[in-house]
Amino acid sequence: MGERIVVDAKGMACPGPITKLVKAYRKAKSGDIIEIYATDPGFKPDLEAWIKRTGNELVEISEEGGVIKAVIKVTAK
Amino acid sequence: MTERILVLGAGPGGLVSANLLALHGYDVTVVEKSEYHLFQPGMLWIAFQGHPPEKYMRPVKDLVKPTVNLVQGKVAEVNLAERTVTLEDGRRLDYDRVIIALGAHLDYDAVPGHSSLVEEFGDYFRGADYAARFWSHFKAMSRGTLVIAAADPLYKCPPAPLKAAFLAAETLRRRGVKDSVSVVLALPFIHEYPSETVAEIVAPKLREAGVEVKTMFTVDSIDAENRVIYSLEGESITYDLAAVIPAHKGPAIRLLPEEARDDDGFIKVDKYTLQIEGYDDAYAVGDCNNAPTSKTGVTAHLGAEVVVERILGFDSRFNGRTNCPIVTDGEASFVISTYDHPPIPVKFSIFKRLLEDAFIASYWSSLRDPEKWSPIFRAYFEATDPSRVGGGW
Amino acid sequence: MAERDELMEVIDKLGQPEVREALVKAVDLLANLERSGLLDLLIALTDEDVVKRIVQLVMTTGTMKLADNLPELLDKLGAIAATLAEPAEPLGITGLLESLKDPAVARGLSRLVTVLRALGGD
Numbered sequence: 028m029g030e031r032i033v034v035d036a037k038g039m040a041c042p043g044p045i046t047k048l049v050k051a052y053r054k055a056k057s058g059d060i061i062e063i064y065a066t067d068p069g070f071k072p073d074l075e076a077w078i079k080r081t082g083n084e085l086v087e088i089s090e091e092g093g094v095i096k097a098v099i100k101v102t103a104k
Numbered sequence: 105m106t107e108r109i110l111v112l113g114a115g116p117g118g119l120v121s122a123n124l125l126a127l128h129g130y131d132v133t134v135v136e137k138s139e140y141h142l143f144q145p146g147m148l149w150i151a152f153q154g155h156p157p158e159k160y161m162r163p164v165k166d167l168v169k170p171t172v173n174l175v176q177g178k179v180a181e182v183n184l185a186e187r188t189v190t191l192e193d194g195r196r197l198d199y200d201r202v203i204i205a206l207g208a209h210l211d212y213d214a215v216p217g218h219s220s221l222v223e224e225f226g227d228y229f230r231g232a233d234y235a236a237r238f239w240s241h242f243k244a245m246s247r248g249t250l251v252i253a254a255a256d257p258l259y260k261c262p263p264a265p266l267k268a269a270f271l272a273a274e275t276l277r278r279r280g281v282k283d284s285v286s287v288v289l290a291l292p293f294i295h296e297y298p299s300e301t302v303a304e305i306v307a308p309k310l311r312e313a314g315v316e317v318k319t320m321f322t323v324d325s326i327d328a329e330n331r332v333i334y335s336l337e338g339e340s341i342t343y344d345l346a347a348v349i350p351a352h353k354g355p356a357i358r359l360l361p362e363e364a365r366d367d368d369g370f371i372k373v374d375k376y377t378l379q380i381e382g383y384d385d386a387y388a389v390g391d392c393n394n395a396p397t398s399k400t401g402v403t404a405h406l407g408a409e410v411v412v413e414r415i416l417g418f419d420s421r422f423n424g425r426t427n428c429p430i431v432t433d434g435e436a437s438f439v440i441s442t443y444d445h446p447p448i449p450v451k452f453s454i455f456k457r458l459l460e461d462a463f464i465a466s467y468w469s470s471l472r473d474p475e476k477w478s479p480i481f482r483a484y485f486e487a488t489d490p491s492r493v494g495g496g497w
Numbered sequence: 498m499a500e501r502d503e504l505m506e507v508i509d510k511l512g513q514p515e516v517r518e519a520l521v522k523a524v525d526l527l528a529n530l531e532r533s534g535l536l537d538l539l540i541a542l543t544d545e546d547v548v549k550r551i552v553q554l555v556m557t558t559g560t561m562k563l564a565d566n567l568p569e570l571l572d573k574l575g576a577i578a579a580t581l582a583e584p585a586e587p588l589g590i591t592g593l594l595e596s597l598k599d600p601a602v603a604r605g606l607s608r609l610v611t612v613l614r615a616l617g618g619d
């Protein structure tokens with residue numbers, strides 16, 4: 028069973044959320060789940076580009092009340 | 105009794121704080137470990153264009169006003185509850201207020217193989233001597249691949265690697281070897297710059313300069329023997345010469361209480377007042393704090409002014425303003441943003457290059473006599489505030 | 498000791514012919530400025546308050562934008578100035594409409610409207 032890493036990147040303008048994701052990803056192991064919350068509207072396309080490049084799995088992406096929630100399963104490490 | 109203010113570190117943040125406070129009759133002491141102050145952007149010119157290191161260094165004692173006490177020594181511990189600072193040699197200093205301006209700590213151990221790389225080739229972050237070492241390799245390069253990369257997306261002066269690539273390309277062209285040396289700029293961001301607005305402006309300039317850009321490449325490990333850099337995102341690049349920006353951490357001191365720092369060791373402050381959370385007699389300015397803005401000399405300078413004004417009793421607030429220059433051959437652009445305003449589109453122009461030349465020329469004087477430059481800088485920052493030139497400049 | 502070294506450095510410099518020549522010229526320049534009264538003006542200009550006022554005048558959003566676009570602006574002004582030497586034919590309303598078919602004229606008109614908008618706004 029992997030660990031669940033929760034990253035709060037709310038209120039951070041770019042490059043905040045992706046920076047935080049990269050930092051969390053560095054520490055993560057295969058099988059871990061990264062759950063990240065952000066308010067920066069640029070985060071969604073950036074995350075999609077990142078997923079495509081790294082080949083990790085985007086389990087869930089949703090938006091509620093201006094907060095974007097993304098759940099990523101680390102599969103490429 | 106006059107208030108005793110301790111200023112830790114004599115970078116731009118510390119010097120501006122100390123020299124302004126000295127004008128107002130405080131008993132100011134600066135603690136600094138090095139004898140010389142280095143104008144850090146100068147490392148780019150040393151490493152990629154062969155400028156002499158001396159050009160960018162001045163003795164710290166020449167940069168403090170005569171009424172400032174200068175203590176040469178290395179800070180080992182700051183105890184915020186007891187209001188004491190202990191130096192490595194055991195000396196203990198007490199204070200009424202403290203301003204921590206120790207900059208960021210560069211961690212060459214965060215990425216395997218990085219310390220071997222920097223020892224072999226030098227770089228443009230670690231110090232003037234390392235920059236000179238880099239030049240000694242770069243100036244002899246006539247074929248192969250030069251890689252400019254970063255170990256983490258968080259580092260001081262976000263445009264630094266872009267500047268490095270532009271300056272490197274210019275030198276290679278002048279030496280007539282641009283066609284046989286490829287310059288690869290590997291960045292940890294999604295685009296050519298963290299802000300897409302800025303990325304759109306620099307991308308064509310990078311193409312023009314013949315720089316090959318690789319995005320989403322965060323250095324994960326370096327095989328210095330086989331000359332390969334591996335990224336966290338799963339790619340690799342082979343190099344003949346490489347400079348990798350190290351991971352940045354908070355200052356390498358013991359800071360009590362430990363809760364005063366974030367996960368990376370940066371000192372937690374209120375982003376407007378730069379006061380250390382929970383202490384009204386302690387501030388952290390410049391690269392050592394966790395304010396969500398770029399780590400730059402301009403930010404350190406403006407933050408120091410805010411702290412001094414607050415100590416004098418004014419309700420000043422730092423707005424997170426950045427003004428990072430990106431220079432190409434004859435032009436420059438600035439990355440201009442505040443806490444409330446993401447980077448605005450700023451086109452490259454000759455005028456901005458002249459402004460940047462003027463900023464560099466006024467550097468030493470603006471640290472020692474910040475009060476003389478304040479009205480000029482203030483007018484510039486107001487005239488170019490994102491709320492005024494929001495649509496672009 | 499260090500001060501003595503610094504003094505020696507200055508004396509060494511004076512030994513260089515181009516430094517001596519430059520100094521003589523600088524002294525002449527100063528004397529000329531003094532005779533014409535300009536030196537007093539220059540001294541007044543370096544006063545801190547005067548500097549502040551000049552900066553207030555010169556460092557505005559408008560001047561920053563103007564200076565930034567100076568090369569393009571001067572290009573256009575130069576091109577306009579050059580047309581002044583050519584004879585101009587009177588142009589009637591039909592001629593005006595006719596010339597709007599020229600894309601360069603149409604673009605120029607669009608710029609003029611932008612200028613009008615900037616002039617009329619606050």
Ligand SMILES: Cc1cc2nc3c(=O)[nH]c(=O)nc-3n(C[C@H](O)[C@H](O)[C@H](O)COP(=O)(O)OP(=O)(O)OC[C@H]3O[C@@H](n4cnc5c(N)ncnc54)[C@H](O)[C@@H]3O)c2cc1C
Binds near residue numbers: 138146179260261355
């Ligand atoms: C290549 C490069 C290019 C850059 N370009 C630009 C630019 O164009 N524009 C811009 O605005 N910024 C630029 N920067 C960033 C800028 O140099 C820094 O943001 C700025 O120096 C931060 O100032 P500071 O006072 O916070 O810290 P620093 O300048 O890092 O000063 C910290 C001081 O504390 C001292 N110190 C550290 N630890 C101890 C200790 N334990 N005891 C005693 N003393 C200690 C250090 O010796 C140092 O003097 C650039 C940086 C680099 C590396």
